[in-house]
Amino acid sequence: MSVAKSIQENLHFLLAETATHLALLKDYLTLPTATIPMRLLDRQGYVENLKLSIHNHCLREMSSSDQDDKDYQLLRSIEVIASQLERIVELSRDAVMQSAHIQHRGMIKVKGFLAMLNRVNNGLASIEPALSAKDTRQALKIGKVERHLDTAYQKQLKHYSRLLKKEKHPADRISLIMLAHIIEQMGNAMLRISEAIISASMGQHFSTDRYHAFNASVTELKTANDIGRLEFTPIAETKSGSAINALSSADEGSGYHAIFKDGRKRKLKEEKQRVKNWHDIFPGLAPKILAYQKQGDSAALLIEHLAGQTFEQILLDGSDKLLQQALNHLTRTLSQIWLETKTKKPVSAAYMKQLAKRMKDVYAIHPEFRQPAAGIGGVALPAFDDLLKQMQGLETGVKAPFSVYIHGDFNVDNIIFDPQEKRINFIDLHRSSHMDYLQDVSVFMVSNYRLQVFDPRVRQRIMDLCHAFYRFARAFAREQGDKGFEIRLAMGLIRSFATSTRFILDKSLSERMFSRATYLMERLLESDSKPKHPFVVPVKEIFIG
Template structure:
């Protein structure tokens, strides 16, 4: 990193200035001195300048003409994050200085363990340069740990001050001390950010400290235990669930088997683990093998086999019609096996409208005009609440005569197609359960429709795969005497078309989905009083435009 020497020098000096800043504030608490206070304020300007210079260097390096290796680019990004947090620590030091002016008696501050805060933060700051320059993740972890220690100190100070407030005469001084400790606690937060930035510079991916620990714990349980330095981590797949998903490889083996790391809230990960085990008993080759699982009080994580293949969404967008047709055929065969093997003669009620109501506010926040105020029906013009009540009533009249084990979140990016092995895989399975297969079909159809791609040939391909899966599901319904399939599908499509608009800012596409939900609602309301077995979903409802 010879071409980054100026950046190394600047971040080194900036770190030293912040350490001096903390030493000066600590000295003022011990022995107030106006001259030292002036130096703190002047040094803050210097630190601000360092931050501005470092930011300019970082952006000029990233967008400059000189090629940066991945390692150099990660270092530059880490330095930018670190400089921002060093500047925050300096600002907090100045804020503490301002609070000290409100203390009537400096001894009030000295009666609490303020030195421990400064000691912990200063020791960690002294590790920053070495940890960053040497790409030392052990030092990075020690820096991160300081945040947890400072948090514990703050909780103890907080409880002590609250207790003292009951009997103390100098209540205003105690409150001022609490503000000061709060600034010190926020310095700890910045130290955590700095430690995680160093981990990023080593690892090449942004990991929260709890995600790092979860990853290391899972890797440690593998038979071929890998060290931190031996692995490559690559974030994959966008996730709206809040889970962290990454592909892990042994960097020493070019063709080594990759594994998938997934970390998130314990309820979601534990549920997915249980569902994968259930799927394994039904269709073993359909889902990944769980290699390891760990959890703590809030979060859980697991390592799974990395399944090779493209999502059905990517297959449709590839313009390879033969691959798409083959993927659709294998998907039909797979669903047919699942539905026949898991079919239970237990009627199940749909719950599409309740799902829709749960997401109503999210839709209105993005598209305030999608409030059903333009609902038009020759029979009535109900208000939004009334319309949903009517649809809910219709829903109570419908049921599937049987249940099957469903995916639960059957978007096309949760279905993988392996062309070489002629295999379909399911992923992201935390919502799997026994239920109405129409739930999966309606989600699948709309997830295709909502793709923001408008090339005529691609739209024809999307329309084709939707018609293929629709006809397949329709035939399955007929073979199994499901006489309200179309009515339930209409409700499922209303739900999916409407709620999908919250992810789409393209006005034409979002309006098209909204209009289709209105159209289907109008058809259902118009059919009230007639046998639901006679209701039919229009075949062109999936066609765009």
């Protein structure tokens, strides 16, 4: 994309004006005059107008229908750069004003402050060429200004803090510490500019940590000889905060080389270990980990790209034949996994405890769900929280008679079926563990129900699938002598129906899901008071509409 001339020119003027402000600050530190603060204040409106002009032009460009994702990212990056340049200008003015408070000018270590400002100047000079060429190496150098300024600030802080103890001119020493801190903050602005240029180059937002992890990961991808020619396509962003992208060559038809997933180190480290466990337990089910990189609190995984479609894609867009084929392979695979990983150790999923921990988040999104106890025509309607407390008591001592190795987050978009190879694969495995198999069953059923698709034909497919999956799980339970199947499944469904509403803003769908959780609670508690009538999950009533 060729950036509009008006944007280029205004950005050039803004860079020049930022450099002018830094020069005036350096002059004031070297030889203060009364005119410099006034000159800075007089130029304030000009800088703001330049930034607003850049933002407005970028907005008009982004509203154009012929912009692709990379064009959008470039324009967003330019907006960020303009805002951060204005921030540096503001900090320059603040630094002059802070410096004006210093009574004893001889206390200023001018050389140290000028060295810090020269770092910023050098970074500014690199912005235009780095942005024009989308040069990530140059962008990283710009970002290093932040680290250099932080180091310089720490030295200044240590020096002036030590002198504070001498009790001579303490106000000046405090002002000098504040001055150093103001200039140090310019480094943060330079880091944001660096990341904006990297993001423009990559076509989506990248922090420096994320870019380093990405760069280190793809060097281990043998099929990608030229990193610069890799296409980076966003696939998803998980609720746990990870971003998932597909890597492919710029050549058309080359297909994906791998999946790049980055996020919090703890989550990805867990996933790496869980994938290893799956390879040991059930080889071929989980994708291969091609590379793992960590940087601070962040980490990245380079994962084998798996052919096929997610179960969600097949459910929504696939033929009836393909959906049935996928379901058959899924249930067959699950039966094998459950039988091969089954242990005799009883285990509790603590569904109600899980639900109680998440209710604060549910109420934050849907405060209307927090209703007091009420009554209709003499019929008591207890509050949801009261029902939950009763359910927690009911769950005490409820355990699965055995444990199996489960996925742990068994949503329809975490299951892949390849019809060519007739193979099921699992992805997003950081929650896998030995647990009650009904946790996966209940999550799968509710993840189908909560799909925000309202076409009657598709909704009917979803309901039919839920019923079929229930029949499969019930048959497995009977074969294994699992007499608590219905009660634990109901508890799992309650947990999933209620907690999933925190991700759904559609009022009608979220209310239907929450009502189903409430209804199942009431039915379970009622059944507990009538031991002669064994509880059965009302699947037909729950999974309809």
